[in-house]
Amino acid sequence: MTLSRRDFLRVSAAGSGSLVLALSFSGCSGIQTGYREEDDRWVADAWLEITLDNTIYFTLARVEMGQGTYTGLTTLIAEELDVEPSVIRPKFAPVAPEYRNPLYKLQLTGGSTSLATSWEPLRRAGASARLMLVAAAAEVWQIDPASCRTDNGRVLHPDGRELNYGQLAKLAAAGKAPENPELKPREQWKYIGRERGRLDARAKATGTAQYGIDVELPGMVYAVVTRPPRYGASVAGFDDSAVRAMPGVLDVFAIERGIAVVADKYWRARKAQAQLVVEWNTEEALAVSGDAVMEHYHRAADDDPGEEERREGDFGAGVRSADRVIEASYEQPFLAHATLEPMNATAWYRGGRMEIWAPTQAPDLARIAVARVTDLSPDEVAVNTTFLGGGFGRRLTQDYVEEVAAVAARIRKPVKLIWSREEDTRHDVYRPAMLHRMKATLKDGGVTGWQHQVVGPQILDWYVRNAAPAQYPWAPKFLYDTLGKVGLMAEGIATPKDISAIEGAVDYPYRVDNLDIRHTHTDAGVPISWWRSVGYSHNGFAVETFMDELASELGRDPFQFRRELIRHEPRHLAVLERAAAMADWDSPPAPGRARGIALFRSFGTYVAQVVEAGIEGGDIRVYRVSCAVDCGEVVNPDVVRDQIEGGIIFGLTAALYGEITFENGAVVQSNFHDYPLLRITALPEIRVDIMASSDTPTGVGEPGVPPVIPALGNALFALTGIRQRKLPLVARA
Amino acid sequence: MALTLTVNGHTRTLAIEDDTPLLWVIRDELGLKGTKFGCGAGLCGACTVHLDGAPVRSCSTPVSMAAGRSVTTIEGITPAEGLHPLQQAWVDHGVPQCGYCQSGQIMTAAHLLAYNASPGDDEIVAAMSGNLCRCGTYSKIIAAVKSVAAKHQQGEARDDA
Numbered sequence: 001m002t003l004s005r006r007d008f009l010r011v012s013a014a015g016s017g018s019l020v021l022a023l024s025f026s027g028c029s030g031i032q033t034g035y036r037e038e039d040d041r042w043v044a045d046a047w048l049e050i051t052l053d054n055t056i057y058f059t060l061a062r063v064e065m066g067q068g069t070y071t072g073l074t075t076l077i078a079e080e081l082d083v084e085p086s087v088i089r090p091k092f093a094p095v096a097p098e099y100r101n102p103l104y105k106l107q108l109t110g111g112s113t114s115l116a117t118s119w120e121p122l123r124r125a126g127a128s129a130r131l132m133l134v135a136a137a138a139e140v141w142q143i144d145p146a147s148c149r150t151d152n153g154r155v156l157h158p159d160g161r162e163l164n165y166g167q168l169a170k171l172a173a174a175g176k177a178p179e180n181p182e183l184k185p186r187e188q189w190k191y192i193g194r195e196r197g198r199l200d201a202r203a204k205a206t207g208t209a210q211y212g213i214d215v216e217l218p219g220m221v222y223a224v225v226t227r228p229p230r231y232g233a234s235v236a237g238f239d240d241s242a243v244r245a246m247p248g249v250l251d252v253f254a255i256e257r258g259i260a261v262v263a264d265k266y267w268r269a270r271k272a273q274a275q276l277v278v279e280w281n282t283e284e285a286l287a288v289s290g291d292a293v294m295e296h297y298h299r300a301a302d303d304d305p306g307e308e309e310r311r312e313g314d315f316g317a318g319v320r321s322a323d324r325v326i327e328a329s330y331e332q333p334f335l336a337h338a339t340l341e342p343m344n345a346t347a348w349y350r351g352g353r354m355e356i357w358a359p360t361q362a363p364d365l366a367r368i369a370v371a372r373v374t375d376l377s378p379d380e381v382a383v384n385t386t387f388l389g390g391g392f393g394r395r396l397t398q399d400y401v402e403e404v405a406a407v408a409a410r411i412r413k414p415v416k417l418i419w420s421r422e423e424d425t426r427h428d429v430y431r432p433a434m435l436h437r438m439k440a441t442l443k444d445g446g447v448t449g450w451q452h453q454v455v456g457p458q459i460l461d462w463y464v465r466n467a468a469p470a471q472y473p474w475a476p477k478f479l480y481d482t483l484g485k486v487g488l489m490a491e492g493i494a495t496p497k498d499i500s501a502i503e504g505a506v507d508y509p510y511r512v513d514n515l516d517i518r519h520t521h522t523d524a525g526v527p528i529s530w531w532r533s534v535g536y537s538h539n540g541f542a543v544e545t546f547m548d549e550l551a552s553e554l555g556r557d558p559f560q561f562r563r564e565l566i567r568h569e570p571r572h573l574a575v576l577e578r579a580a581a582m583a584d585w586d587s588p589p590a591p592g593r594a595r596g597i598a599l600f601r602s603f604g605t606y607v608a609q610v611v612e613a614g615i616e617g618g619d620i621r622v623y624r625v626s627c628a629v630d631c632g633e634v635v636n637p638d639v640v641r642d643q644i645e646g647g648i649i650f651g652l653t654a655a656l657y658g659e660i661t662f663e664n665g666a667v668v669q670s671n672f673h674d675y676p677l678l679r680i681t682a683l684p685e686i687r688v689d690i691m692a693s694s695d696t697p698t699g700v701g702e703p704g705v706p707p708v709i710p711a712l713g714n715a716l717f718a719l720t721g722i723r724q725r726k727l728p729l730v731a732r733a
Numbered sequence: 734m735a736l737t738l739t740v741n742g743h744t745r746t747l748a749i750e751d752d753t754p755l756l757w758v759i760r761d762e763l764g765l766k767g768t769k770f771g772c773g774a775g776l777c778g779a780c781t782v783h784l785d786g787a788p789v790r791s792c793s794t795p796v797s798m799a800a801g802r803s804v805t806t807i808e809g810i811t812p813a814e815g816l817h818p819l820q821q822a823w824v825d826h827g828v829p830q831c832g833y834c835q836s837g838q839i840m841t842a843a844h845l846l847a848y849n850a851s852p853g854d855d856e857i858v859a860a861m862s863g864n865l866c867r868c869g870t871y872s873k874i875i876a877a878v879k880s881v882a883a884k885h886q887q888g889e890a891r892d893d894a
């Protein structure tokens with residue numbers, strides 16, 4: 001971990017005398033942060049606060065959207081602080097440089113990075129605080145700190161006396177944070193790696209956890225927005241006379257993204273909205289229908305072999321000497337995020353400031369979104385993050401915050417904006433549709449060459465507008481659009497290069513001499529974004545299906561074929577063998593069933609899966625998924641299993657049903673009847689084995705998704721002999 | 734349009750349009766935010782409440798249909814002290830991920846156990862089939878419901894002895 005070198009701790013006695021530890025990843029502060037209403041000033045916020053009455057607050061710099069950061073990060077700090085995780089009160093971070101994700105230089109949650117980026121710093125923060133509390137106790141007792149022990153929030157004197165952390169907070173706060181506190185050896189861990197519940201389970205089982213949609217403010221009104229039915233269309237004119245006559249309607253007006261209807265109650269706003277007549281200017285609107293996007297990709301792929309992303313050996317020479325050349329192309333559709341909590345946000349504009357309450361993965365970018373559509377600067381915007389009813393990448397895009405901010409700036413009352421499910425499905429930023437053209441050379445019963453041409457858009461093209469200014473909050477607003485383009489080149493945003501299209505393709509792991517991996521960059525004009533497992537989600541299907549095709553061409557067993565070509569990668573090999581053993585690969589499945597296998601590394605995590613499936617009554621039926629995972633050291637095994645299982649269900653949902661289509665530029669699907677999610681009735685038996693490891697923990701929220709899609713496709717091939725090269729999969733016997 | 738309904742044992746009279754979905758009345762007029770909005774079309778179950786003891790989709794139930802009747806929400810099954818056995822099982826099994834669907838899941842499960850105290854796996858799956866979970870917590874939901882049913886059975890066995 002290189003991060004720790006740049007970290008530092010700041011200690012302060014907050015007004016009340018509590019011990020406050022501020023941990024910075026970047027070392028560059030100076031920007032005032034965290035608006036506190038009671039004293040109407042901006043104050044720096046803290047990571048860890050221990051108050052005199054012994055309440056321990058921990059600021060969560062990553063949001064909780066189901067992936068378990070609330071529990072996972074709290075467990076890290078608890079371990080070194082030496083308190084039960086359940087005693088700590090986590091709170092969601094305001095926007096401040098301290099809370100930025102050091103990998104992205106932005107305060108956002110995504111890319112399965114929370115645990116990896118917090119693993120060292122949070123434990124060090126906990127360890128520092130503990131040492132300071134011990135030092136304070138030793139001073140009180142006038143003994144050697146080394147003779148003191150701690151246990152669940154108390155410092156213990158050798159003679160049995162004790163002081164709790166709250167009693168010591170004031171004295172500890174006057175001390176100095178140790179530079180490089182030693183961390184507990186793993187044998188001494190009490191909380192990391194133990195099965196224990198989720199700290200937010202109680203609130204979520206009683207309906208008391210507050211999501212964005214639950215925010216309630218005095219005198220709050222409700223907004224709905226009518227958006228262009230086709231992306232890129234704009235308002236040419238509208239007639240709101242019937243709308244204004246409806247009960248409870250307060251205002252109707254155009255904002256950048258459509259027409260807002262504001263009423264005193266949500267249902268009144270909805271009913272009034274139905275009366276709105278809008279004329280759209282569709283000159284620049286999206287016009288795709290049916291297969292147009294794929295046809296466009298195929299033409300682009302023909303015209304442009306694309307940029308070379310990885311090259312080893314000489315693929316062309318391999319083609320000339322090959323016994324056989326195998327080719328296939330795979331088509332994958334646009335996909336919606338379909339978080340169960342639809343997009344929503346609440347805003348209040350008063351006193352020259354705007355306060356936002358939002359279920360957002362990127363509070364940093366939410367401020368920029370507000371600044372873009374109002375006359376405020378980002379410094380004048382405070383963002384409160386709530387629990388998220390699912391994220392999956394959708395809430396990295398701040399379009400819903402832009403909308404509510406534009407409404408609040410005019411209405412000047414607290415206002416909540418709620419999207420309907422139909423709006424959420426039709427105005428999503430989608431997982432891009434992608435085309436993959438694969439070619440392999442076979443010689444003497446083996447694979448000598450692998451060519452992969454990824455065809456489709458890059459996500460950052462759609463994202464820079466908001467992200468770049470967040471890195472340069474001091475920049476004048478008129479530069480935002482320019483920064484969106486230049487900032488990317490100057491410093492790089494998520495990564496020095498946008499790998500969203502090629503991740504999982506360029507890191508092809510099998511031992512093949514000639515590799516030629518390229519990207520034909522083309523964009524169909526449909527708004528896109530990150531979607532749980534991002535590029536890996538489509539590259540996984542292409543790579544692992546084509547591997548299966550090659551095994552079959554060579555008359556090899558798909559497991560043994562992979563196993564042979566991955567011998568040089570021990571972590572890949574181990575999960576592959578484990579999954580095969582779990583699934584009893586060598587024994588024949590029950591009649592009418594078949595198995596498929598896939599192996600895929602994403603976000604640093606190694607996952608192998610075997611799917612057992614059949615076709616029943618004209619429908620694909622998945623019976624069992626056996627999954628082996630290597631995600632390094634495990635903080636909470638239960639959360640890992642949940643996340644992997646959730647990822648498998650997310651992947652199966654995409655493989656079986658997922659498809660967003662367009663008709664004359666408008667999205668066809670609208671709600672769960674035509675964009676279905678996997679129901680409990682289709683739930684397979686899922687077994688997840690976690691490999692023992694002492695490597696740095698890697699993400700688990702996303703890596704469960706990619707392999708299950710090809711594993712299911714490969715099972716259907718084994719069952720029917722028909723290779724499906726297009727998603728979603730269909731039942732064909 | 735004054736309308737009277739009983740929610741979690743409290744009788745309330747409201748002036749509200751007849752066709753307002755019960756969901757928004759519960760959430761915004763009565764301030765009970767535990768019941769969630771997911772689809773507005775009876776497809777996801779996030780908004781499940783009990784109407785005279787039977788589960789309904791409050792997003793697709795006009796408030797007029799609840800007039801004079803008794804509504805129970807997730808807040809209504811939460812005891813003043815401690816937790817409902819299903820809620821306890823949800824905590825013990827660590828069921829919720831994002832948690833957004835879970836009020837609805839628990840309300841559906843509560844109804845199942847009210848008429849069938851020891852359902853088999855198939856009965857649990859059938860009863861829960863209208864409740865979507867995007868996070869994929871289904872296997873833990875089944876395990877949690879089963880654990881409550883099993884405890885009940887043990888209790889019955891003890892009663893018989």
Ligand code: FES
Nearest residue numbers: 771772773778792
């Ligand atoms: S919100 Fe009522 S069923 Fe989905």
Ligand code: FES
Nearest residue numbers: 831832866867868
């Ligand atoms: S826990 Fe997230 S939708 Fe069920």
